[in-house]
Amino acid sequence: xxxxxxxxxxxxxxxxxxxxxxxxxxxxxxxxxxxxxxxxxxxxxxxxxxxxxxxxxxxxxxxxxxxxxxxxxxxxxxxxxxxxxxxxxxxxxxxxxxxxxxxxxxxxxxxxxxxxxxxxxxxxxxxxxxxxxxxxxxxxxxxxxxxxxxxxxxxxxxxxxxxxxxxxxxxxxxxxxxxxxxxxxxxxxxxxxxxxxxxxxxxxxxxxxxxxxxxxxxxxxxxxxxxxxxxxxxxxxxxxxxxxxxxxxxxxxxxxxxxxxxxxxxxxxxxxxxxxxxxxxxxxxxxxxxxxxxxxxxxxxxxxxxxxxxxxxxxxxxxxxxxxxxxxxx
Amino acid sequence: xxxxxxxxxxxxxxxxxxxxxxxxxxxxxxxxxxxxxxxxxxxxxxxxxxxxxxxxxxxxxxxxxxxxxxxxxxxxxxxxxxxxxxxxxxxxxxxxxxxxxxxxxxxxxxxxxxxxxxxxxxxxxxxxxxxxxxxxxxxxxxxxxxxxxxxxxxxxxxxxxxxxxxxxxxxxxxxxxxxxxxxxxxxxxxxxxxxxxxxxxxxxxxxxxxxxxxxxxxxxxxxxxxxxxxxxxxxxxxxxxxxxxxxxxxxxxxxxxxxxxxxxxxxxxxxxxxxxxxxxxxxxxxxxxx
Amino acid sequence: xxxxxxxxxxxxxxxxxxxxxxxxxxxxxxxxxxxxxxxxxxxxxxxxxxxxxxxxxxxxxxxxxxxxxxxxxxxxxxxxxxxxxxxxxxxxxxxxxxxxxxxxxxxxxxxxxxxxxxxxxxxxxxxxxxxxxxxxxxxxxxxxxxxxxxxxxxxxxxxxxxxxxxxxxxxxxxxxxxxxxxxxxxxxxxxxxxxxxxxxxxxxxxxxxxxxxxxxxxxxxxxxxxxxxxxxxxxxxxxxxxxxxxxxxxxxxxxxxxxxxxxxxxxxxxxxxxxx
Numbered sequence: 001x002x003x004x005x006x007x008x009x010x011x012x013x014x015x016x017x018x019x020x021x022x023x024x025x026x027x028x029x030x031x032x033x034x035x036x037x038x039x040x041x042x043x044x045x046x047x048x049x050x051x052x053x054x055x056x057x058x059x060x061x062x063x064x065x066x067x068x069x070x071x072x073x074x075x076x077x078x079x080x081x082x083x084x085x086x087x088x089x090x091x092x093x094x095x096x097x098x099x100x101x102x103x104x105x106x107x108x109x110x111x112x113x114x115x116x117x118x119x120x121x122x123x124x125x126x127x128x129x130x131x132x133x134x135x136x137x138x139x140x141x142x143x144x145x146x147x148x149x150x151x152x153x154x155x156x157x158x159x160x161x162x163x164x165x166x167x168x169x170x171x172x173x174x175x176x177x178x179x180x181x182x183x184x185x186x187x188x189x190x191x192x193x194x195x196x197x198x199x200x201x202x203x204x205x206x207x208x209x210x211x212x213x214x215x216x217x218x219x220x221x222x223x224x225x226x227x228x229x230x231x232x233x234x235x236x237x238x239x240x241x242x243x244x245x246x247x248x249x250x251x252x253x254x255x256x257x258x259x260x261x262x263x264x265x266x267x268x269x270x271x272x273x274x275x276x277x278x279x280x281x282x283x284x285x286x287x288x289x290x291x292x293x294x295x296x297x298x299x300x301x302x303x304x305x306x307x308x309x310x311x312x313x314x315x316x317x318x319x320x321x322x323x324x325x326x327x328x329x330x
Numbered sequence: 331x332x333x334x335x336x337x338x339x340x341x342x343x344x345x346x347x348x349x350x351x352x353x354x355x356x357x358x359x360x361x362x363x364x365x366x367x368x369x370x371x372x373x374x375x376x377x378x379x380x381x382x383x384x385x386x387x388x389x390x391x392x393x394x395x396x397x398x399x400x401x402x403x404x405x406x407x408x409x410x411x412x413x414x415x416x417x418x419x420x421x422x423x424x425x426x427x428x429x430x431x432x433x434x435x436x437x438x439x440x441x442x443x444x445x446x447x448x449x450x451x452x453x454x455x456x457x458x459x460x461x462x463x464x465x466x467x468x469x470x471x472x473x474x475x476x477x478x479x480x481x482x483x484x485x486x487x488x489x490x491x492x493x494x495x496x497x498x499x500x501x502x503x504x505x506x507x508x509x510x511x512x513x514x515x516x517x518x519x520x521x522x523x524x525x526x527x528x529x530x531x532x533x534x535x536x537x538x539x540x541x542x543x544x545x546x547x548x549x550x551x552x553x554x555x556x557x558x559x560x561x562x563x564x565x566x567x568x569x570x571x572x573x574x575x576x577x578x579x580x581x582x583x584x585x586x587x588x589x590x591x592x593x594x595x596x597x598x599x600x601x602x603x604x605x606x607x608x609x610x611x612x613x614x615x616x617x618x619x620x
Numbered sequence: 621x622x623x624x625x626x627x628x629x630x631x632x633x634x635x636x637x638x639x640x641x642x643x644x645x646x647x648x649x650x651x652x653x654x655x656x657x658x659x660x661x662x663x664x665x666x667x668x669x670x671x672x673x674x675x676x677x678x679x680x681x682x683x684x685x686x687x688x689x690x691x692x693x694x695x696x697x698x699x700x701x702x703x704x705x706x707x708x709x710x711x712x713x714x715x716x717x718x719x720x721x722x723x724x725x726x727x728x729x730x731x732x733x734x735x736x737x738x739x740x741x742x743x744x745x746x747x748x749x750x751x752x753x754x755x756x757x758x759x760x761x762x763x764x765x766x767x768x769x770x771x772x773x774x775x776x777x778x779x780x781x782x783x784x785x786x787x788x789x790x791x792x793x794x795x796x797x798x799x800x801x802x803x804x805x806x807x808x809x810x811x812x813x814x815x816x817x818x819x820x821x822x823x824x825x826x827x828x829x830x831x832x833x834x835x836x837x838x839x840x841x842x843x844x845x846x847x848x849x850x851x852x853x854x855x856x857x858x859x860x861x862x863x864x865x866x867x868x869x870x871x872x873x874x875x876x877x878x879x880x881x882x883x884x885x886x887x888x889x890x891x892x893x894x895x896x
Contacts, residue, residue, distance in 0.1 A: 337722065344717060351732055351772060357746075428633045439880070445829065462861070503891060557836070603738065614730070
């Protein structure tokens with residue numbers, strides 16, 4: 001089981017209020033991603049759940065049990081740290097076995113669980129090495145192994161992929177997703193990378209300055225962002241925001257249109273291509289449209305567009321997002 | 331960064347050290363301050379009386395104080411000059427690749443590990459002695475009159491001895507700093523056409539500034555307290571020619587039993603050291619933040 | 621860096637470095653040589669000294685006449701004793717400041733360091749009187765306490781800089797894994813901190829061994845370490861170069877050896893972590 005409930009949780013460091021009163025419900029087996037720009041409080045929130053920091057007020061419930069004052073180890077949560085936090089003086093085997101040793105499990109039981117975790121994570125051949133002799137991806141797997149063997153109520157991940165190179169990041173992302181599918185344990189995952197959030201999450205929690213901006217499934221956030229912040233944060237490349245007369249025409253303060261929704265050829269907007277990035281599969285354009293502004297456009301495939309060309313753009317009415325003066329979606 | 335529970339434990343763990351250091355700082359220093367306002371001579375027990383600032387007055391106006399202050403400054407300044415300049419040159423030399431680097435490095439560092447009484451006595455007897463010392467033998471070989479270092483130039487001789495002990499320190503620290511100099515930066519400067527001299531002035535020296543400051547400040551702290559070297563070589567003489575402040579305080583309090591006067595001198599030394607310490611602490615404090 | 625420097629430059633550097641290194645080391649070499657000479661040979665001109673015979677006589681004589689072993693033992697007891705005592709006090713303090721830093725930790729560290737800046741003469745008189753009144757003059761116990769206190773700030777600082785390098789996340793991981801404070805210290809912290817503690821210990825033994833203010837002021841005979849014993853050669857009778865050399869060689873040899881092992885840590889310890 002792994003239900004986690006935060007009720008009116010706050011955190012202040014000295015005079016600084018990092019987390020204003022915050023409520024959140026995490027259901028058993030869910031993959032929840034906390035996403036937001038750096039300094040938004042997402043890591044702090046994770047550490048509050050882990051018990052590595054005391055909450056200033058409010059209540060944390062894990063599996064229906066009040067865990068507000070419980071020590072980290074009593075919460076039955078396992079954490080994978082950004083730096084992996086492997087014990088450098090212990091072999092991989094001992095690293096993975098450490099929580100079991102702390103729980104005073106019989107040696108045979110420990111060995112069985114470690115072997116099992118190593119098999120799942122392809123670490124069997126590395127069990128007697130030290131962390132220093134492993135690659136980044138392998139260290140990451142050891143850290144996950146150390147978390148798995150505890151059979152925790154929930155896994156906590158604190159930006160676990162940020163120290164890996166781009167291609168490894170994609171592989172590890174998939175491995176963690178597969179792990180979630182096979183273990184079906186609650187996972188809470190912190191990242192600043194919205195792509196990770198979109199691809200992995202059942203539920204995304206978008207945080208900004210300690211506040212929850214929106215909670216929802218990836219596609220909910222994509223299709224129905226509650227406000228400008230979420231709209232701008234989710235989706236890549238970023239949503240175009242148009243203000244002024246063009247927005248007023250649609251009866252809003254800010255008009256949003258995603259780059260992939262703008263169609264090239266025909267339409268009301270005429271602009272000059274300032275920059276064309278050819279990826280083969282897609283083409284990204286920066287287009288200066290008079291009276292509208294600089295728009296990013298994503299065109300699928302290769303259309304032979306280039307710098308300096310004048311093109312017409314069409315924004316389908318059903319793909320427009322409208323925001324009021326307070327930044328909330330209309 | 332932590333929970334309330336660990337904070338309490340942390341406080342408990344720090345307190346023995348804090349209490350001990352606090353007592354160590356406050357009790358003797360408080361006593362020194364107290365004594366410095368007393369007429370207090372160990373030869374006349376029971377005759378202690380309050381004198382206000384008299385001790386300070388007499389300590390500061392005695393001719394020996396002026397001499398001791400000057401000697402202290404000359405000693406600190408002279409040793410700093412030799413060790414910093416020598417240390418930079420040596421560090422630059424040892425930073426070059428050559429055969430037996432490890433062995434030479436070890437030889438250069440060695441004097442730092444020699445206890446002050448040994449180095450002072452060895453220099454005094456085996457090298458500077460006007461009859462049997464090596465310098466005297468060398469002078470005789472060259473047909474010169476042997477020079478009596480410790481009576482003709484007592485302070486300079488002590489500066490030489492102390493500098494020998496501290497040169498390794500400066501060299502070692504500056505060498506460590508040199509080795510952290512970015513090689514690519516040097517190569518970039520070379521590509522930009524900077525000569526060896528220019529690279530030294532515009533890259534190496536600024537890179538070393540911090541370490542040089544550290545060397546200067548730390549050595550100053552220790553050099554302000556040079557004592558053993560003077561005790562075993564010249565006893566501060568001839569006259570007051572090689573008496574520094576610590577030695578003067580020692581003389582006044584433990585040789586002349588003038589506790590009040592000695593204490594006043596001690597406080598003067600503390601004030602002097604604190605001026606240096608102030609700058610050193612700021613320097614280290616800055617480093618703590620990064 | 622695959623660049624060839626001219627062989628001429630390399631030879632000049634090699635010769636210069638070896639010459640200067642040798643000159644700096646020479647006084648130490650010279651006392652080692654003199655310690656194996658007779659008193660009569662030791663005062664001869666350098667070349668004659670080198671060509672004269674070798675003997676262990678001075679070593680035997682130093683031991684017989686002056687109870688050298690006692691002073692050596694005092695140095696060992698004082699330096700090792702004060703170092704261990706300092707570690708017992710400093711390890712928990714440095715641990716707490718490194719891993720549970722509070723708002724005032726930095727100020728606390730700076731203050732601790734500032735106690736090291738106090739010149740010894742500033743407290744010479746009261747310390748001497750306190751020791752006299754408590755009957756601690758010339759006692760190993762009293763001096764051990766003083767040496768502990770004067771080196772405590774350096775020990776705390778060195779340990780602090782070493783502990784600081786242990787990532788906090790590792791300790792948090794241990795906490796998450798269910799380690800109690802005891803097992804955290806036993807299984808995680810200690811193994812990772814041992815190298816740092818060892819080099820701190822080494823440097824502190826060196827500093828305490830060579831300390832020559834309090835050891836000279838507060839001891840005379842029974843508790844006198846080698847610094848004080850060697851100082852007694854400042855007003856000797858008769859020929860003494862060979863004996864002084866033998867005594868000095870034995871006094872500095874252990875520290876030279878320890879010091880060579882701790883070269884790297886030395887920089888960091890003596891600069892309070894300001895230069896690494």
